[in-house]
Amino acid sequence: MAIKITLGNSKGGVGKTTTTCLLAISLAKHFNQRVLVVDFDAQADSTDFLMRTFGVQTDLTNHPSIFDAIKSPKHAAASVLPLDDNLHIIPSGEELSGLDLLLFEKGVFGKFEAGLYLDLVVQQIEHDYDFILFDVPPTSNIQNINAIVASDYYIGVMMTQAKSYRQMAGFLKESDKTATSARNSKYGYEGAKLLGILMYLENKKSNIDYTVISAAIETYGDAILYSRVYERERVKRYDLIPPNPNKFDQHDKKIFAMYDSLAHEILMRVGQLAETEPKLRIQQLLEQAADDLNQQEYDTLAEALDAAQFYRDEIVEERDFTSTQLATALRDLFRDTPTQKRRVVIHRIIDWLQTEQDLKSLVNSVNV
Numbered sequence: 001m002a003i004k005i006t007l008g009n010s011k012g013g014v015g016k017t018t019t020t021c022l023l024a025i026s027l028a029k030h031f032n033q034r035v036l037v038v039d040f041d042a043q044a045d046s047t048d049f050l051m052r053t054f055g056v057q058t059d060l061t062n063h064p065s066i067f068d069a070i071k072s073p074k075h076a077a078a079s080v081l082p083l084d085d086n087l088h089i090i091p092s093g094e095e096l097s098g099l100d101l102l103l104f105e106k107g108v109f110g111k112f113e114a115g116l117y118l119d120l121v122v123q124q125i126e127h128d129y130d131f132i133l134f135d136v137p138p139t140s141n142i143q144n145i146n147a148i149v150a151s152d153y154y155i156g157v158m159m160t161q162a163k164s165y166r167q168m169a170g171f172l173k174e175s176d177k178t179a180t181s182a183r184n185s186k187y188g189y190e191g192a193k194l195l196g197i198l199m200y201l202e203n204k205k206s207n208i209d210y211t212v213i214s215a216a217i218e219t220y221g222d223a224i225l226y227s228r229v230y231e232r233e234r235v236k237r238y239d240l241i242p243p244n245p246n247k248f249d250q251h252d253k254k255i256f257a258m259y260d261s262l263a264h265e266i267l268m269r270v271g272q273l274a275e276t277e278p279k280l281r282i283q284q285l286l287e288q289a290a291d292d293l294n295q296q297e298y299d300t301l302a303e304a305l306d307a308a309q310f311y312r313d314e315i316v317e318e319r320d321f322t323s324t325q326l327a328t329a330l331r332d333l334f335r336d337t338p339t340q341k342r343r344v345v346i347h348r349i350i351d352w353l354q355t356e357q358d359l360k361s362l363v364n365s366v367n368v
């Protein structure tokens with residue numbers, strides 16, 4: 001049985017499609033998972049992006065789409081379009097905007113049963129995959145309901161803007177409502193669960209909006225994923241020139257470090273990957289820091305660095321800091337920190353590891 005995930009937010013343009021596609025590539029190519037992306041948005045952005053990325057030139061006018069699969073779930077397998085060994089897609093197209101009418105004709109419009117169609121499709125094919133990712137449109141509508149009913153988990157994508165904070169609350173509430181209806185229905189669903197909240201940060205160096213992050217951590221606690229998506233020019237450029245997944249250059253590798261980190265964290269959260277041993281470099285850091293810290297500070301540092309290890313060596317390697325600098329800074333940071341504050345600090349260290357900030361800016365940001 002595949003693990004089925006919806007990435008959502010009730011707002012448009014927060015990077016849902018991009019994150020879904022790059023996460024799918026990461027899971028398939030870097031974690032050897034069999035992945036299916038289901039494009040469930042009439043804009044067909046993930047269909048377009050992934051077909052271009054893998055150089056697949058199939059004429060979609062002759063290929064069944066997700067709309068055809070919904071019309072006839074028995075024939076769902078025919079709608080699957082292979083992109084790469086481990087990565088397939090069910091493409092979408094503008095005919096999907098006729099979904100409401102189709103459900104009306106089937107006599108289920110406005111009823112809970114209208115939300116079961118995507119799941120009927122998925123049931124036909126899920127045995128072939130480890131992961132199925134749904135790309136959904138921004139507005140909350142019947143497509144989102146279908147995706148949540150068919151999912152085991154959902155991930156909220158959140159920008160660091162006050163508005164996005166409210167929209168996240170809306171998305172989580174609606175998803176939970178759908179999952180609860182599914183659980184209470186006669187159809188035997190377990191109901192999708194929140195897997196985590198992904199922060200999407202505009203990368204303005206030291207000007208990252210920590211007010212929103214801190215508020216989000218205050219509200220959602222451990223639901224906030226340690227992995228982050230940062231706004232990067234290279235990702236924007238993928239709209240025009242997609243990455244070559246078989247031949248990443250240095251810039252692509254940096255970009256995929258973000259999405260690999262997300263894939264890694266998801267695999268851990270769904271129990272498919274054991275928590276890994278702290279990396280050697282982190283252990284060395286701890287050994288050196290031990291001289292400089294008391295036991296409590298040391299434990300907190302260990303916890304923070306443990307969290308930070310989601311990030312791949314190369315990011316950490318690039319940082320130009322010495323263990324003494326780090327230890328001194330952290331000793332100040334962790335003095336008498338309650339758990340909630342500590343969480344915020346851990347998140348800040350992680351952001352710091354990923355951005356170009358110097359150590360002083362980390363200290364300043366935490367001292368605010």
Ligand SMILES: Nc1ncnc2c1ncn2[C@@H]1O[C@H](COP(=O)(O)OP(=O)(O)OP(=O)(O)O)[C@@H](O)[C@H]1O
Pocket residue numbers: 011012013014015016017018019041043045136137138229230231232233235236237239
């Ligand atoms: N990490 C990133 N860095 C820079 N630009 C990004 C990043 N992720 C996405 N974008 C850009 O933001 C724009 C919107 O992204 P995307 O289409 O993924 O959002 P979406 O939430 O799926 O939108 P919609 O709600 O319309 O479906 C695109 O132009 C995309 O290239």
Ligand SMILES: [Mg+2]
Pocket residue numbers: 016017018041045136137
């Ligand atoms: Mg989209």
